[in-house]
Every structure is written in structure tokens, then in C-alpha cells.
Amino acid sequence: MPAWRACGHASPRLAMLPLRADFSRPLQLPRPPRPPARTLVFFPGSTLGNFTDDDAVALLAAMAATIGDHGCALVGIDLIKDAAVIEAAYNDAAGVTAAFTLNLLARLNRELGADFDLSGFAHRARYVAARERVETSLVSLREQRVHLAGQVFGFARDEAIHVEYSHKYRDERFAALARRAGLEVAGGWGGSAEGFRLRLLRRPAR
DSSP states (O other), rough: OHHHHHHHSSSOOOOOOOOOOOTOOOOOOOSEEEEOOOOEEEEOTTGGGGGOOOHHHHHHHHHHHTTTTEEEEEEEEEOOOOOHHHHHHEEEOHHHHHHHHHHHHHHEEEEEEEEOGGGGGEEEEEEETTEEEEEEEEESSEEEEEEEEEOOOOOOOOOOEEEEEEEOOHHHHHHHHHHTTOOEEEEEEEETTTTEEEEEEOOOOO
């Protein structure tokens, strides 16, 4: 079933308008050419998984405020799968993810005048099954000192800088987060075969 129909739209006529804003806060939507029957927020990918549970609930609550009583949110989530498959995705053989992570230090050097030696740090991503998430870090390969914003930071060998979380979800856990945000799962697409899902959320009927 198309998302617009699952959300209760009578027809597939849609208006898409650009908006530049902080997506973690309720959005002030631009005025469309005609009054909308409903609002649909589309949040693809798996960015939600980069938030802690409390912050993910806050983000979903912001979506709930944006869509109002009759709208819907279509949200992408990455699913729990074999740990080896997950870790391979975050430690790809081509080193693309490692280069992406190390670029954080390059930006600190370029934009804030730091003096990180990128060759002195290594990308590390591990799936922690007990927390159902990938924990990504930059690990110091030796004892070293770094200057940043007029301060000196010392790193021991194997000391890690936390970079991000990437949570993986079960349907039950995601539904529980949605309920905390005042939403319910109304439908969805995808599954274990694809490794990800799109879930349609709406406010519960009163």
C-alpha cells in the first residue's frame, strides 16, 4: 500500500516544498499553494540510529509536532542482523568509512587550527550486541599531544575518541520509541531480506 494511502489520503496529489531547518526540532513548514489535507514527513536512511534513545524519542516527538493530529512520518531504520555483516559495513575493505571518520580530525585541523596527526589515529567500529549498536571511535596509535583552541590534550596509546553510535533496531524496540514520542506504527515496507525497513508513524486515534 502506498504511504499516502496508509496515511489516509484520498488521492496521490502531493506538494513538495523545500525547507532549510534543524530537523531535530519541530519544523515551521512553508505555506503550500493550497491547504494540505495531511502532512507527511519523510526521514529516509538510518540517521535515527545515530541518536541515543532519549534523543531519538525527542526527534520523533518533533516529527509528531510537525505532522499534527492527522499527518504521518515515514522513517527509515536499520535492522539488527549478523554481527559480522554489520561490522563489515563499518570497516569496509576499501577504507571509505575509515577515511570518512578520520576526516573529522582533518576538519578540526583546517577549521579550528588543531594539529592532529592523522597517521597517529585509526578508525575502529565495533558492534556491541548488548546495546544493539555500532560504536565508532578514533583510536590513538601512540602516546601523543594535540593542540586545539589554546589547550593541550594528551592521548595515551589505545585511548579512544568516541565518534558516533549507529543503533540497529528490532520492530518491538522501534515501536516502543515511537510510543514514547506519542506515535504509533501504522504500516511499513522492507524487512530482514533487505536489512532495513521503512515504518509509517502517526498519532494514535483519540
